[in-house]
Amino acid sequence: MVGTPVTGTGIAATATALCTGNDDITGGGYDTTGLVPGVNVTQNIPVDNTPDRWQTSVSLLPAGATLTAYAVCAVVPG
Structure with missing residues (x-):
């Protein structure tokens, strides 16, 4: 699954x-x-x-750059 891209503003993201x-x-x-x-x-x-979220953080995302998180998902038995 693809997360919503976050657009940088020159601070952490x-x-x-x-x-x-x-x-x-x-x-x-x-x-x-x-x-x-x-x-x-x-x-x-x-x-x-x-159990259903993946998170990525960066200390600085320049203005105009984007950060997108991806999740690999599956039905886990049990």
Whole structure:
């Protein structure tokens, strides 16, 4: 699943992707677009106590650049 892109304003930014239905997070990641030299990712992890969300944060997202989180989702038995 693709999260909603977050547009940079020259400060820290966080993007989140959600699984739908009964799917749980099995992995995730992120992508950046625009001029993002050496972006410093501060977290790229599943959200605590929430089995259907992946969150990516960066310490600085330049104005005009975008950050998008991705969630890999599947029905997890049990």
